[in-house]
Amino acid sequence: MIEVSHIYKRFNKDYLFEDFSLIFKENQVTSLIGPSGCGKTTLLRMMAGLESYESGSISGIDQSKVSFVFQEDRLLPWLSVYQNIALVLKAKCTPAEVGEKVSAVLALLDLSAASDMMPFELSGGMQRRVAIGRALAYDGSVIFLDEPFKGMDDKLKGEVLEELATAWNKTGKTVILVTHDLVDARRLSDTIYELGGRPLAQIGVLD
Amino acid sequence: MKPFITAEPSKTKSALILIFWLLIWQIVYLAVAKDVIIPSPANTFSALGQLLLTQAFYRDVAATMSRVLAGIVISFGAGLLTAIGAYLIFLVRDIMGFMINILKSTPVMAVIIFALLWLPSGNVPIFVCFLMCYPIVYTNVLAGLDSLSRDYIEMSRIYRIRRRDLIESIYLPFVAPHIKSALSLTTGLSWKTVVAAEVLSSPAFSMGYNLLNAKVYLDTESLFAWIIAIVALSMAFEKIVNLLLGIRRGGPAK
Numbered sequence: 364m365i366e367v368s369h370i371y372k373r374f375n376k377d378y379l380f381e382d383f384s385l386i387f388k389e390n391q392v393t394s395l396i397g398p399s400g401c402g403k404t405t406l407l408r409m410m411a412g413l414e415s416y417e418s419g420s421i422s423g424i425d426q427s428k429v430s431f432v433f434q435e436d437r438l439l440p441w442l443s444v445y446q447n448i449a450l451v452l453k454a455k456c457t458p459a460e461v462g463e464k465v466s467a468v469l470a471l472l473d474l475s476a477a478s479d480m481m482p483f484e485l486s487g488g489m490q491r492r493v494a495i496g497r498a499l500a501y502d503g504s505v506i507f508l509d510e511p512f513k514g515m516d517d518k519l520k521g522e523v524l525e526e527l528a529t530a531w532n533k534t535g536k537t538v539i540l541v542t543h544d545l546v547d548a549r550r551l552s553d554t555i556y557e558l559g560g561r562p563l564a565q566i567g568v569l570d
Numbered sequence: 571m572k573p574f575i576t577a578e579p580s581k582t583k584s585a586l587i588l589i590f591w592l593l594i595w596q597i598v599y600l601a602v603a604k605d606v607i608i609p610s611p612a613n614t615f616s617a618l619g620q621l622l623l624t625q626a627f628y629r630d631v632a633a634t635m636s637r638v639l640a641g642i643v644i645s646f647g648a649g650l651l652t653a654i655g656a657y658l659i660f661l662v663r664d665i666m667g668f669m670i671n672i673l674k675s676t677p678v679m680a681v682i683i684f685a686l687l688w689l690p691s692g693n694v695p696i697f698v699c700f701l702m703c704y705p706i707v708y709t710n711v712l713a714g715l716d717s718l719s720r721d722y723i724e725m726s727r728i729y730r731i732r733r734r735d736l737i738e739s740i741y742l743p744f745v746a747p748h749i750k751s752a753l754s755l756t757t758g759l760s761w762k763t764v765v766a767a768e769v770l771s772s773p774a775f776s777m778g779y780n781l782l783n784a785k786v787y788l789d790t791e792s793l794f795a796w797i798i799a800i801v802a803l804s805m806a807f808e809k810i811v812n813l814l815l816g817i818r819r820g821g822p823a824k
Contacts, residue, residue, distance in 0.1 A: 411728060412727075413724055413727070413728070427730060429728060430728070430729075431725075431728045433721070433724075433725065435721060437721050437722060437724075437725045439722065439739060439740065439743070441743045442739060446739075450729075450731060450735060450739055451729035451730075451731060453731075453732060453735050454730055454731060454732045454735070455730075497729075501729055
């Protein structure tokens with residue numbers, strides 16, 4: 364269980380989080396939905412250890428074992444699709460294992476044919492899938508996804524959603540997804556938290 | 571709209587441009603009609619030919635070139651280290667920024683005269699070259715490091731990318747074009763500063779010392795011959811460096 368407990372965090376002078384608490388079940392997909400700018404991404408970043416907070420605690424996450432799909436793809440433009448994914452595996456896998464894992468993820472996301480392509484040669488949707496593939500290949504115990512379907516058309520989104528649903532079922536990871544789209548959240552999640560207000564508060568839950 | 575990048579002239583065009591300027595030189599020579607002020611192109615190239623037949627010429631060229639290389643290597647070593655320090659530590663950035671601004675505004679001659687007071691004459695050109703090239707290297711490398719997006723650093727933190735891979739796959743690709751650009755800029759400057767410093771510090775074996783000698787003895791043909799040799803070597807050096815770096819004339823650093 365991941366527990367976000369009594370978090371206080373300021374944004375400029377005001378509190379964005381004031382005594383904010385939330386619990387995430389392990390091996391489930393939990394979605395956070397809410398209006399833009401309400402603090403969903405900040406919550407994700409705090410949980411991943413990318414952002415500090417004034418007080419409170421976040422427990423149940425080993426921040427050295429998390430994967431993160433950022434809002435931007437953050438692919439290195441001078442590395443191929445294969446190299447972008449392999450880069451995050453080099454520290455913990457042998458070269459043979461790197462090859463196996465990258466190939467498996469590329470196959471899962473239907474990107475095998477694009478293995479040697481450079482990011483600029485890919486469509487926006489394909490780049491997004493590579494970023495998702497990188498997170499899956501890293502095999503973190505918790506996977507954070509920040510608006511992973513941003514910029515995708517409905518057809519592509521449907522395909523990627525399908526692929527992700529399959530991937531989660533296979534791996535049984537703890538996944539925390541930030542989205543503003545309730546339909547996407549419903550298709551993927553076991554639990555949906557609706558967040559809003561300032562300071563941020565949980566204003567609803569959908570199981 | 572005119573293209574921003576100028577195309578490299580063809581060999582024929584280059585030859586015609588060279589002939590045009592030689593003709594201008596010949597016309598000026600005929601108009602002035604005083605060998606001691608301006609020698610003829612023919613006499614100058616004859617003096618250059620004689621120079622090329624002497625062993626001393628190659629010894630002096632080697633000495634000057636070794637100073638140029640030493641100046642560049644020291645500038646890059648110091649520039650890289652201090653730029654990395656400035657990137658990592660704000661205090662270093664502030665301290666270095668102040669010094670770099672002073673160095674950028676300091677006239678070369680002031681540096682040479684200052685260096686003459688406390689360095690052996692052979693080392694003055696190296697020191698002067700370093701002081702003139704170092705700010706360029708520092709500024710370029712720091713600009714390269716600063717251009718690295720925080721997004722990639724965050725991504726590398728999340729995925730625990732090894733330090734070696736971080737340097738190889740993230741930092742170097744960002745900084746490499748800036749290092750190339752610094753090297754391209756410093757190659758020409760290094761020759762100018764080294765020769766200027768050699769003229770004033772007069773080390774025994776140097777191209778600058780030969781320039782000074784030719785001037786003292788009013789041997790204008792030799793003076794021009796040495797100038798041509800210096801310019802040709804500087805241009806060849808720059809061309810070789812750019813060739814190695816894959817930079818085309820008029821094109822951006824890749």
